[in-house]
Amino acid sequence: MDLILTCHGTTDADAALCVGHGDPPLSARGFTDVQGLAAGWTGAAPRFLFSSDLRRAQQSAQVFAARFAIEPLVDERLREFDFGRWEGRRWDQIAREDALAYRHWLDNWVIQPAPDGESFADVLRRTAVWLSALLGTTQGNDRVLAVAHPGSIRALLCHALGLPPARATALAVEPAKVTRVCWRNGQFDVACVNSAVFPAD
Incomplete structure (x- = not known):
C-alpha cells in the first residue's frame, strides 16, 4: 500500500x-497551492481519499475529489491537535497570561494536554486506530491519499517510522506538501517527506 x-x-x-480544532477556511492561496499539487499528480489515482473533518482539510480534499472523481471519506481521527481553552488565542498572550500552564505544556507536550485539550499522546492514539484500520482493509497495490494536518501527519509518521514521539517536531510538514510512505512486507518505507510535488511511481 502507498499512503x-x-x-x-x-x-x-x-x-x-493557536489553531488546532479551530476551523478557518482555506485562503485563496491555499486553494491555488492545492490545485497545483493535484494537477501534478502522476501515476494511478488513489483507491481511497480520506480527509480530516476540519474545514481546511475538507476543502483541500475536495480539490482532489474533483481531480479523481472520488468521494472523500471524512474521519475526525485525522484532526489537528485540540488546544482546548487556548484555541484562537495568540501564542504570546497564552505565554504571558497562562504562563505556568504554558511552560508545563511546553516542557511536556508529548504527554501533557493543553487545558481542556489534547496531548500529542492523544493524537498518537487516535491516529494509530485509523492507521490500523487502514492496514486491515487495504491491499498491497492500493494507493491511499489522506488530507490532514501537521500534528496528525507527524503522529502517523511516528507510527510508520518508529520514531520517538519527542522527535515528531523534527519532521517538516508544511501546507500543500506531500509525504509518501509505502507498506511492504510488514513495514513502512519512506518515499518522500514534505515534497512540493508528488513523487513519480
Whole structure:
C-alpha cells in the first residue's frame, strides 16, 4: 500500500494564533497551492481519499475529489491537535497570561494536554486506530491519499517510522506538501517527506 499524506493548504488565520480544532477556511492561496499539487499528480489515482473533518482539510480534499472523481471519506481521527481553552488565542498572550500552564505544556507536550485539550499522546492514539484500520482493509497495490494536518501527519509518521514521539517536531510538514510512505512486507518505507510535488511511481 502507498499512503500519501497531504497537508491542507494555507488559511488566512494569523500565524501567531493557536489553531488546532479551530476551523478557518482555506485562503485563496491555499486553494491555488492545492490545485497545483493535484494537477501534478502522476501515476494511478488513489483507491481511497480520506480527509480530516476540519474545514481546511475538507476543502483541500475536495480539490482532489474533483481531480479523481472520488468521494472523500471524512474521519475526525485525522484532526489537528485540540488546544482546548487556548484555541484562537495568540501564542504570546497564552505565554504571558497562562504562563505556568504554558511552560508545563511546553516542557511536556508529548504527554501533557493543553487545558481542556489534547496531548500529542492523544493524537498518537487516535491516529494509530485509523492507521490500523487502514492496514486491515487495504491491499498491497492500493494507493491511499489522506488530507490532514501537521500534528496528525507527524503522529502517523511516528507510527510508520518508529520514531520517538519527542522527535515528531523534527519532521517538516508544511501546507500543500506531500509525504509518501509505502507498506511492504510488514513495514513502512519512506518515499518522500514534505515534497512540493508528488513523487513519480
